[in-house]
Amino acid sequence: MSRTYSQTIDYLYNSRPYGQIKYGLYRIRELLERLGNPQKACPIVHITGTNGKGSVAATIATVLTFHGLKTGLNISPHIVSFRERIQLDGHFIKEDEVVHLLEEMQPALEKMDAKGEEYSPSFFEVVTAMSFMYYREKQADVAVVEVGLGGRFDASNIIDSALVSIITSVGLDHMNILGDSEEKIAFEKSGIIKSGCPIVTGVTRPSVLRVIEETARNLNSPLYAYWRDFNATGRSYSTNDNIFDYYGDRTLENLHINLNGEHQTMNAAISLKALELSFGRLGLEMREEALRKALGQIFWPGRFEVMHVQGKEIVLDGAHNPEAAKVLKKTVERYYPGQRLTILFGSLDDKDFESNIRALAPVADRVVVCRVPNHRSVHPENVAGVWKRYASNVEYIDSYREALDSLLKGGEKRFLICGSLYLVSELRNILTGVKEYAGRR
Numbered sequence: 001m002s003r004t005y006s007q008t009i010d011y012l013y014n015s016r017p018y019g020q021i022k023y024g025l026y027r028i029r030e031l032l033e034r035l036g037n038p039q040k041a042c043p044i045v046h047i048t049g050t051n052g053k054g055s056v057a058a059t060i061a062t063v064l065t066f067h068g069l070k071t072g073l074n075i076s077p078h079i080v081s082f083r084e085r086i087q088l089d090g091h092f093i094k095e096d097e098v099v100h101l102l103e104e105m106q107p108a109l110e111k112m113d114a115k116g117e118e119y120s121p122s123f124f125e126v127v128t129a130m131s132f133m134y135y136r137e138k139q140a141d142v143a144v145v146e147v148g149l150g151g152r153f154d155a156s157n158i159i160d161s162a163l164v165s166i167i168t169s170v171g172l173d174h175m176n177i178l179g180d181s182e183e184k185i186a187f188e189k190s191g192i193i194k195s196g197c198p199i200v201t202g203v204t205r206p207s208v209l210r211v212i213e214e215t216a217r218n219l220n221s222p223l224y225a226y227w228r229d230f231n232a233t234g235r236s237y238s239t240n241d242n243i244f245d246y247y248g249d250r251t252l253e254n255l256h257i258n259l260n261g262e263h264q265t266m267n268a269a270i271s272l273k274a275l276e277l278s279f280g281r282l283g284l285e286m287r288e289e290a291l292r293k294a295l296g297q298i299f300w301p302g303r304f305e306v307m308h309v310q311g312k313e314i315v316l317d318g319a320h321n322p323e324a325a326k327v328l329k330k331t332v333e334r335y336y337p338g339q340r341l342t343i344l345f346g347s348l349d350d351k352d353f354e355s356n357i358r359a360l361a362p363v364a365d366r367v368v369v370c371r372v373p374n375h376r377s378v379h380p381e382n383v384a385g386v387w388k389r390y391a392s393n394v395e396y397i398d399s400y401r402e403a404l405d406s407l408l409k410g411g412e413k414r415f416l417i418c419g420s421l422y423l424v425s426e427l428r429n430i431l432t433g434v435k436e437y438a439g440r441r
Helices: 005-015 026-034 053-066 095-113 123-137 182-192 206-218 263-282 288-295 322-335 353-363 380-390 400-408 421-432
Strands: 044-048 071-074 086-088 142-146 164-167 199-201 223-225 231-238 241-247 251-257 305-309 312-317 341-345 364-369 393-396 414-418
Touching: 005 095, 005 123, 026 095, 026 123, 044 053, 044 182, 053 071, 053 142, 053 263, 053 288, 071 123, 086 123, 095 123, 123 142, 164 182, 164 263, 182 206, 199 206, 199 263, 206 223, 231 263, 231 322, 241 263, 251 263, 251 288, 263 288, 263 322, 305 421, 312 322, 312 421, 322 353, 322 414, 341 353, 341 400, 353 364, 353 380, 364 380, 364 400, 380 393, 400 421, 414 421
Parallel strands: 044 142, 044 164, 071 142, 164 199, 199 223, 312 414, 341 364, 341 414, 364 393
Antiparallel strands: 071 086, 231 241, 241 251, 305 312
């Protein structure tokens, strides 16, 4: 059956239920075998981490593209459009290409569905397979692939080897699935380490790093750790133009990057170390001129992204877990010292939103809480109730559109939207006028 793009997206969200976690590799392995193992078509940079993996993925992909390599980028979740999940050389996959790939995959899906629910591939498994098919079809030189959840049993971990594997950070998130300590979560994320393939990490806490070191040692995989084997220092920070020095195989001074926040200095260092290793394994040279151009052109929306709309300065940042919220507070203090901001906040019910609120309260002036456009936002009024324990000026507006309108029409010249990537995604598209069909969120 031939579908339109909107019908294709509806199928992916509803017939391959979005948000339904099916941990394990046997389904994705069978699906890819039925599709001719497209994951083997090009070398892969594989990235996991509680926070920072998206920034690192975008940075690496941009630098590879600026070196003339046809570069795939597979990310999750999306901010702008479903098509953002599958990119080539910085361009989103086209609507008709999404339709075509699903049609090509349909016979394999029907055969697996017929075996029963246990064998029916999930939304994420289907989209992961779709990305590998796309990069094979486009004859990509390299693909940068972001883990969806954890690492060991994530659908993306079907690859046999990697140019380099990356664990950006380890923090407490998805504890009901990955474990209730950073050490247990580190074990799950270490599952992406491949035998003999180098691993780069930004983890510095000794007890957590030891977990990664043990896995790397058992697999004979050389490990490069931030501050121990490479590092970076920030020189200056200003919106969309931040300067740092990198110390790795070589020293690179006065590098300008458009990603905002002190934490992006570490993310950039992780990216550069991984790039040094990747270029070496590809038998190529990383050119300083191309690198410098690429760092100023990274597209990574919704992560301390600053935009100006209707005379307002609006900062968008997901900050959907406690560690990310702490980083957001620090970043607000770095770029707006001594100021407290109006915050438009929404959170999913299954997140540790009280820890996020506690972290952000010191930089909050007025707070507007709204419902997140997602089925996991069940009791947003409870989120507002928690905010009232930490801030004196809290208002609850159920509709996220009405909440945004109230701030655009209000007296504040600057405000921050945060707490959920789903909220940031929806409001960003409203602010930019994007009318992208996104399906059910």
